[in-house]
Amino acid sequence: MLITLRDSDIAKWVEAACYFLSSEHDRDLASLVEEAVDNIRGAQHEDGYINTYYTVVEPGKRWTNISWSHELYDAGHLLEAALAHYEYTHSMRMLGPLLKYVHHIRTVFGLDEDQKAGYPGHQEIELALLKTYESIGDASLLELANYLIEERGQRRPEGHYFDVEAAARGEPPNPGPAPRDTPRYAYHQADRPVREIEEIEGHSVRAMYWMTAVAALARLTKDRSLLVAAETLWGSTTKRKMYVTGGIGAVATWEGFGPDYYLPNETGYLETCAAIGLVLFAYQMLLIGPYNNDYADVLELVLHNAVLVGVSLDGKRFFYDNPPATIGKHTERSAFFEVSCCPANVARLLGSLGKYVYTHGPGDTIHVNLYISSALQVPLSDGKTAKVVLEANGPWLGGAKVEGISQEDHDCANVDIDLHAHVTLRIDFTYNVRLVYPHPLDLDNRGCAAIARGAFIYCAETIDNAHIHDLRAIRLVQPLEVEESVDSDSFDKWGLHPVILTVNALLVQQTEDRLAQKGVRLKLIPMFMWANRGKSDMRVWLPIITSDVTGEDDIL
């Protein structure tokens, strides 16, 4: 099979490899990374430019189609990889060339007369520039990011930049797929300047990478109106357009957002990369507002469900999209995708997972976002370093111990810690099974409930319920009788012994011309673990009835 990779795929692989190498050395992997770095260095032009497509396939066409090519997106991922390489090796072998490339980009794009007033069709470079700026302090990176974010969606006398660019190529404008009535270029979040946008729209990966950068820029520049924009679009994303699994992207046609509360199951897109983008966005919001539990709650939900479901338990097979229900598809993950953005993206997220566990807030406080066992060294304002060790009982059992800190306030939901003293804090909590109900405008899930425990959203998978031919025939009965048990068998192959749930339910059966029902036991597993044991169907939202419904005329 001929495999075509973008520059960004290589970049994400290098980035992920550097994260893993930082915690555990591997000579072969390190040598492969350096080989990739050599290739990237070798691909650089005299003026700093690096892009294999415009070097080999379409030379001379540089910067003629930044609205639809991934030229600046590739540059962003290369920069993130270079930063990870620098932080791992403390060598400038990759970051040096990338900074040269960025400075070249800065000469090409801007508002001067000899520059192009453009910005990328697929956002990514903005967040890469800000991340690199925060690490190495080169103010020109901040300036370029600021320009790209502020210029996006501006109306210039000569017209929208993407139209101008299309005209220069002799092509008609192509504002991309979107519902008939949305503004032009809403697919790219480029219809208006960011402060004028009130609803998250268009391609969801583009949107999340962009919001990550917008939130970061608001924090770094303390720009109040930009912060309001980030908060507005955080609300739009997570309160009205996010699935119960933390996934986003209701519409497959444009791999992106639908209207508020439109969360269809079987046709939902919920791209793994979009979930990763939402983790990045949540993290930036946490850095701004560590006391806002919303951010940590979404971060935890998305990581444990919408992200993890994208990769098989053996780490070798992937889902690109993750609809929260299938019918008769008997789905399995794929080992390869033509557009292979998600696998390498999962790898780099998991490789950098540590940074999401705590947030280091103002006034020498840290905030525990995820109960994942870990150790942390926190630089304090007085020049000292606090060492914190978190021992969590894991995602299935509640409870955690935080050592090396003193405690002022130990509300579990908001562990706010003074780092100057030294005590041990035991946090007792248990995970209870919760029923989640849909919003009244979410008609696709009307009369249904989802089941959650701890950080996990559960699902029914046919492979566990062979006696149930069609999961749509299940009726949960309220009040729900749930039995929790540790399953030491089903996922033992992967070293996982999750808490699974068994509930009493009714099964609707069509016999001749009438409907009947019979009692059944239904097994539920954490949603992210489905599709690992062979072809199967799954369903997150399940119809629920009250126990006094018995007749045929009732809504079954």
Place this chain on the structure above:
Amino acid sequence: MLITLRDSDIAKWVEAACYFLSSEHDRDLASLVEEAVDNIRGAQHEDGYINTYYTVVEPGKRWTNISWSHELYDAGHLLEAALAHYEYTHSMRMLGPLLKYVHHIRTVFGLDEDQKAGYPGHQEIELALLKTYESIGDASLLELANYLIEERGQRRPEGHYFDVEAAARGEPPNPGPAPRDTPRYAYHQADRPVREIEEIEGHSVRAMYWMTAVAALARLTKDRSLLVAAETLWGSTTKRKMYVTGGIGAVATWEGFGPDYYLPNETGYLETCAAIGLVLFAYQMLLIGPYNNDYADVLELVLHNAVLVGVSLDGKRFFYDNPPATIGKHTERSAFFEVSCCPANVARLLGSLGKYVYTHGPGDTIHVNLYISSALQVPLSDGKTAKVVLEANGPWLGGAKVEGISQEDHDCANVDIDLHAHVTLRIDFTYNVRLVYPHPLDLDNRGCAAIARGAFIYCAETIDNAHIHDLRAIRLVQPLEVEESVDSDSFDKWGLHPVILTVNALLVQQTEDRLAQKGVRLKLIPMFMWANRGKSDMRVWLPIITSDVTGEDDIL
């Protein structure tokens, strides 16, 4: 604008024009038809072949890609047009050349060694051949149709015909879009021979044209097992895969069928042409079993809803797909489509509407399928002709009078008439408002009801309900209080004064962090009339609650 038309688009226009000319002469239209006939005659090759694409764009490539080209489909539509032209003019000017073309096709395709064992990727020619055979009695047409229907999906030692054909073009096999787990070529209904297929799958227009031909062949050849196949797939289509509006095609990706009872609203495809295909299929089933009310009921439902909704009240704008709900799309019909199959298809159906009103059954009986005022001359078995006049009170008011026949059995649902006597039959019936509930496995419409009156399915359109911002917030309340009234105003521009419905409903409102509800009046119109008065949203299925639900904790 450059407009590209297929041969079939011209053919369907000629066919429709001939139908309308048969009932009302128009010199300009007749002259345009003859001009088109001249062009078609002029495009014919020496050997009989007619196809502009393979004459002008890809000469020399005839019959190299019948799985994906529309070469045989175009031939079928040309033949149907020629038949309509012959029946209107009694001249062979178009039918003569087309019969020559069909005889040429017969030499190319078949099981002889020097023939191609192929059949079309898009069915249509089969039904055209059988229709023409029934009109002019040329047995070679029946033979060719029989071959094409029987050969479809056969497994030959050299492989599936579409694979063989792709290999000859030097291309990899392309079985078309379909869910991961369906059989190959299910998109084309060509995965297995028809008698082995138990579930209707794939592209819905292809499927309906095919079933029309299968049912016709079963009737003409009195082939019992083929009839069973037609009945099986009639059940699959209408009992488990048809929307409440009579539309079919749940999945836009392949413009076709989804799993049983999977009937999503906003993403549903419900192509106008597929509904027309279902009318053709229902009509063929009626010819086989005029006593089976199912067939006439589906015919009436589909015609009054799924077909009519595809065209605006002024006849100038169209919907290609007809999902039974929209959110924030503020949809309007289009005046033109790049693939413009639907508009001409609606025209030819409406031009030939008369034939669907009655079915002439065995034993000199006729069956009234649609209460549409009309007159009919029925040839009787004793050589005489019965004249029947039906005066209906129209689709809004019940009641009809049938004159010129005697009556044996006047159950309204099944008017079975002896044509040898002569009396007047008055049929009294009223149209009552009915609530329709979804199947228990149709989770997309769980907790909802649709409202019907007579042949019409009703919908709520935002343009009539300006006080309701989002139709998803409506809750019908059971028992429903419905007020029926004749609307002499809203559609008067088009000469239509429909019976509209007003119901009491609740509106769910989100105020700060809690949900509230208030009583509202909701106006409902026949679904086919929506999207004629400006940009608007609509919804057919509406959530319904019982009147004792009042608290916030109840499912609103």
